[in-house]
Amino acid sequence: MQSSKWLALVALLSGLCIPLALAPFNFWPLIFVGVAGFFWLSFRAASARQALWLGWLFGVSQYGLGVSWIYSSMQTVDTPIWLGVLLTAGFCLALALLPLFQLWFFQRFLRRLPLALMLIAPLWWVVNEWVREWLFTGMPWLFAGYALSDTPMAQNAALFGVYGLSLMVAVISAGMLRVGYRLQRQQRRSAQITALSVVGLLGLSTLVGLVQPASDWTQATGTLKVAAIQSNVDQRRKWTSAQQQPTLDFYSQVLRDLPDIDLMLWPEAAMTLRPEQIPTYMADLQRLGTERDMALLTGVVTLDAGRYYNAILGYGMASGEYRKQHLVPFGEYLPLEKYLRGTIAFFDLPTSVMYPAAQPQRPIRAELNGQPYFIAPVICYEATYPDLVRRLARDSDLIAVISNDAWFGDSIAPHQHLQITRMRAIENGRDLLRATQNGVSALIDADGRVLQHSEQFVAAKLTGELTLRTGLTPFQRLPSAFIPWLCLSLLIVLSLMARRKNRPLAAD
Structure with missing residues (x-):
């Protein structure tokens, strides 16, 4: 005994x-x-x-x-x-x-x-x-x-x-x-x-x-002036109609405050209104990005053929849409929807009706001074899947991760998530830009070192330089x-x- x-x-x-x-x-x-x-x-x-x-x-x-x-x-x-x-x-x-x-x-x-x-x-x-x-x-x-x-x-x-x-x-x-x-x-x-x-x-x-x-496994081809934006919108208010205009105003102010940026990254579902609901606002993003020679990536919810997608859209000098491929069960879809919908508020959130991308997704194309470069877009939980990031990063010069870690509050999860994301940078020999809703946003180099990071539960505008890289690490040559x-x-x-x-x- x-x-x-x-x-x-x-x-x-x-x-x-x-x-x-x-x-x-x-x-x-x-x-x-x-x-x-x-x-x-x-x-x-x-x-x-x-x-x-x-x-x-x-x-x-x-x-x-x-x-x-x-x-x-x-x-x-x-x-x-x-x-x-x-x-x-x-x-x-x-x-x-x-x-x-x-x-x-x-x-x-x-x-x-x-x-x-x-x-x-x-x-x-x-x-x-x-x-x-x-x-x-x-x-x-x-x-x-x-x-x-x-x-x-x-x-x-x-x-x-x-x-x-x-x-x-x-x-x-x-x-x-x-x-x-x-x-x-x-x-x-x-x-x-x-x-x-x-x-x-x-x-x-x-x-x-x-x-x-x-x-050392990859080769530097240039640098970018980047910005990762953290809105610090409380998760309880994020999807309310009263929060829609303040959210749009916050990002408009960010654009006014940071005119000299090559690549700007906004968090997952940064705006809760779909692009077709705010066409003038999105047209202004496109115009401003083009005038400044700036690429802007933002997390949005898109609607196509009656299905909602957790997506990243490119504006200005970036173009294309990336749809999330690996959804979070119970967070973005309900495995037992017929039985769980309506039981508790957690299962009735707007984000729990998403669909995964129907086709394999590709990197997002961007330009700087007339020269193209490619960004591996990753949404939140996808950063925990080595092979998903590997496939995207192979053909990209930079990794961009957006997330909404506000779900986790003041717990250990945001710190664990950041640590996991750093490993993706090392595996792929690529610099990484990370924007989250309430922290931890970060600029990470190809060796997984955090060059800058935000504090949690504050609005933040992280700015700095990251390196564009090409070439393959040994990890990228074989399945993870x-x-x-x-x-x-x-x-x-x-x-x-x-x-x-x-x-x-x-x-x-």
Whole structure:
């Protein structure tokens, strides 16, 4: 009984280490502790039933803190406290089923394979992160690789993406655990060799990041004077008729205040009126942008053939429309609309009737001094999908991300979202401009460094220079799922080989 309580405590503490290693806490060394703790539990679970329990506890603490912002999103539309708590708890408990399955499957089928700790466990960790990207439309949040964002090791994402970083974290964590095992068995020589290997991997990845940052894979072709605009409109008022004119007036004033800008970016659904409802206003944007040789991108809601789209439109020296491809379930569409519509205010918002783009989307074309350049447009949650951004950024000179993080209030989500967005800049070796409704807006260079950022809950006009870049990083040359597919393939091959030899071995 005492042992079971100790294992349960380790599961809870290890799960907490994952979000604590990420923004806004940024205690990044804890990511190795959390992943190593999960691996330790995978081997200590004495039965499939105990593995289910420990995996679920790990997930409860991981997601209980890591996605606690779900409650804040409910409160932006005044959902009753009891209902917000109930829905948030239900969501976190459901997500905890993912590490439950991960630990149970490892305990049941993988832990006695050859190299179970140093190879099988890290491969299986990455496969499960990848599953979270697409299962039930996806929840690509809290990946281990994001914890390295503020270290030189993050630059390796230009080589193999965030999944490659997660694999590196998992291998190092497994090595740390193996050192502990060897010391416990008084096998000092083996422990020393493993420790040197771990330090060597840390040192090598750090050295590669320092010597070959992401920006070295691409070539600068020019600079732009850019502006990211943050309106700070309260989410409760945003879609009201009383807020429509003040919103238009705010952006008109921004244009008067910033006459000397090459590219201006407004947030997601910056104006709640559709373009055809304010034709004179939009015509003025086009005229002013053309006169100033300025490209303007703004988030809007468009209507086509009776369907609403969350979109980005280009004005002035930018042209074209980008429609959001990956919608947020329950936020932009209702999976069970017939049953949920009308139950609570959260499900009756104007934004919960959107449709995804019917066709693959292309970068937006812009011009400066008669020369064309291309912008990879990304809307909010799409920034969490590596391959979606990769496909757009391959043919672009700059990445532009618009978002409405006002949904999350004063929670950890806006900081997590910014950290995730920074990784997209590194993977693609492209500078990135980010405009949000109430923060955090930012100018980010190709190495993922935040050059400027806004404070939250204030109106802001971030201005500065970003670099246009061409060329491909190694990450862009292959699908972002290349690392997970490689991990899954190795797992299958190793499992078949072990079965064929009929010689399952102990974990360590």
